[in-house]
Amino acid sequence: MLNLRSDLVEAMFQQAKQDYPIEACGLIAGCIGSNRPTRLIRMCNAAQSATEFYFDSSEQLQVWKTMEARGEEPLVIYHSHTKSSAYPSWEDVEYATEPNMHYVIISNDPHCQPALRSFRIQKGIIVEEAIKVLNFANTPAQTSTPITSSSCIKELP
């Protein structure tokens, strides 16, 4: 099961709406070993496509370094499907290389419900997991926009 704060859920839906018709993408980091996603990081879809996404490799490196410096790890990788259901495509499965990752998909298509689903994917096998949305009404989402400066990056340990 994926426990996800309501503000983070809202932030993903907002991004999917804002980025439409381009697929939105990003990740949610949490403290290493916690399995508690807390910091949402919006990523630029370098594909700029309605049917595919990929993280810009330079941006990804900076984000990964920042997580390392903060003692975090990526717990959720999310993206939107603009015209299809919130279910992994074959490309999603191909690139799902982390068995412990929560792969979250948001559908922009109002005819496709539920619009938010989470999956574990390992060796091509897709297993859907329940999402428990935790009430977080009074605290704004702790989000990060794409990093453009390396000034906040600390040395790797």
Place this chain on the structure above:
Amino acid sequence: MTIVVYIPTILRSLTNEQKRVEADGTNVLAIIDDLERQYPGIKPRLMLHDKLHRFINLYVNDNDIRFSGELETKVKSDDTIMILPAVAGG
């Protein structure tokens, strides 16, 4: 010459859970070959058909080698290599 290589979580089962290892070589391909000698099985996870696997990003001093010399990218002492899983989908 010895180069420091940062290993992503997904490959650490091959490096005795080490996230920072060292390898010798003068270009990226030689470094990968040396990693394979030390940690058998890692090369096929990094390369496919003599090219960097599309599921992998590999950086030399923060520069993605796909935009430099690919596997022929030169490395020298004090350089660092970072390996990350590429994130993409449809």
